[in-house]
Amino acid sequence: MAMTKDFLSREFSKNFQHSPRFFRAPGRINLIGEHSDYNGGFVLPAGIDKYCSIAIAPSSNQISTVIASDLNDKVAFQDIPTHPSPGHWINYVWGVMHAFSARGLTIQPFNAVIQSEVPVGAGLSSSAALEVVFAKAFNELFHFNLSNIELTHIAKEAENNYVGLQCGIMDMFASVHARKDMAIKLDCRNLDIEFVPLQLKTNKILLIDTCIKHELASSEYNQRRHECESVVEKLNQQGIEATSLRDLSNEDLDLHRSLLSENEYLRASYVIEENTRLHQFVAAISTSDWTAAGSLLNASHEGLKNKYNVSCEELDQLVEWCKSCKGLWGGRMMGGGFGGCTINLVEEDEIPATISFVSEQYQSRFGVNPKYYIATTGDGACEF
Numbered sequence: 457m458a459m460t461k462d463f464l465s466r467e468f469s470k471n472f473q474h475s476p477r478f479f480r481a482p483g484r485i486n487l488i489g490e491h492s493d494y495n496g497g498f499v500l501p502a503g504i505d506k507y508c509s510i511a512i513a514p515s516s517n518q519i520s521t522v523i524a525s526d527l528n529d530k531v532a533f534q535d536i537p538t539h540p541s542p543g544h545w546i547n548y549v550w551g552v553m554h555a556f557s558a559r560g561l562t563i564q565p566f567n568a569v570i571q572s573e574v575p576v577g578a579g580l581s582s583s584a585a586l587e588v589v590f591a592k593a594f595n596e597l598f599h600f601n602l603s604n605i606e607l608t609h610i611a612k613e614a615e616n617n618y619v620g621l622q623c624g625i626m627d628m629f630a631s632v633h634a635r636k637d638m639a640i641k642l643d644c645r646n647l648d649i650e651f652v653p654l655q656l657k658t659n660k661i662l663l664i665d666t667c668i669k670h671e672l673a674s675s676e677y678n679q680r681r682h683e684c685e686s687v688v689e690k691l692n693q694q695g696i697e698a699t700s701l702r703d704l705s706n707e708d709l710d711l712h713r714s715l716l717s718e719n720e721y722l723r724a725s726y727v728i729e730e731n732t733r734l735h736q737f738v739a740a741i742s743t744s745d746w747t748a749a750g751s752l753l754n755a756s757h758e759g760l761k762n763k764y765n766v767s768c769e770e771l772d773q774l775v776e777w778c779k780s781c782k783g784l785w786g787g788r789m790m791g792g793g794f795g796g797c798t799i800n801l802v803e804e805d806e807i808p809a810t811i812s813f814v815s816e817q818y819q820s821r822f823g824v825n826p827k828y829y830i831a832t833t834g835d836g837a838c839e840f
């Protein structure tokens with residue numbers, strides 16, 4: 457952290473006069489409970505010790521300037537546009553500003569330098585970390601006194617209303633509320649949380665990054681969300697009271713299967729099963745039953761691949777190859793899908809052998825090397 461602060465401090469004073477304050481927000485992993493958040497279900501994320509950090513201070517004129525040090529890029533602006541600039545990182549900052557102003561809270565001109573250690577496109581929520589760090593910083597800098605939950609909503613609104621991805625609340629919630637050595641069991645229906653100690657003993661969480669992100673990720677994401685909502689609507693019309701898939705059982709689905717398209721049936725069936733798996737997974741890790749935990753990860757992947765259809769060849773291959781690795785209890789694709797990482801539970805001693813086997817296979821099949829991260833947990837957004 458000291459290094460990050462020194463770096464940000466230097467970059468800030470090269471460009472601006474005032475002395476800044478420093479804030480950071482982490483990326484996240486999700487152990488299990490994928491595509492559950494926007495279905496009112498449970499998720500099990502944890503913050504990682506890779507942060508998006510900023511130095512920030514009020515500006516002395518009407519212009520705000522934000523420097524993305526990793527990208528060697530800089531944006532200066534006075535008014536924020538109503539519509540985002542396609543694909544640009546500044547949208548995340550502007551989206552957060554819009555969400556504050558929708559609450560009648562004005563962000564005064566400011567200057568900031570960003571430095572992020574959260575890999576982009578790996579499914580570790582680098583964008584949520586960026587939104588959250590600005591939400592946190594604006595709240596402190598301009599004395600808005602909003603709660604952490606309110607800041608979580610602001611970051612989510614930035615993504616939903618400005619950037620345009622209809623994501624759920626998991627990523628921002630984790631980035632705000634994370635605690636070291638804990639996973640967050642979050643009930644997305646009412647935002648009740650329980651911190652679950654992540655005591656993995658001789659095991660580690662190994663992330664394997666496919667290093668790809670297929671184009672259809674965000675359109676397919678919004679489509680899945682729509683399919684899930686459609687199931688709830690159709691069952692509501694049959695007099696079943698449900699506000700989300702969380703309120704439905706497999707029996708409800710089977711009883712009304714003829715009303716649903718094949719895809720709708722499969723999507724909903726995956727979501728209902730994934731919720732059950734999450735509770736079983738929490739029980740398995742709290743009793744150190746790694747075999748059970750690993751099988752649940754594998755089962756989650758099967759569902760994401762065959763029923764929810766958000767996997768891709770690279771992710772499927774990684775999961776398959778890992779099944780034959782000694783000491784690897786199980787793994788699955790993580791996050792929205794169509795690329796990014798797999799998350800694996802593996803004996804620490806077996807990590808080097810796993811990496812060498814998987815790299816050889818991946819290289820010969822796809823012509824590139826995947827990237828590996830051993831995920832260690834970290835605390836949520838704060839000033840540092």
Ligand code: GLA
Binds near residue numbers: 493792
């Ligand atoms: C993305 C979204 C989250 C969540 C996951 C899938 O990360 O941002 O809200 O829906 O996909 O679990």
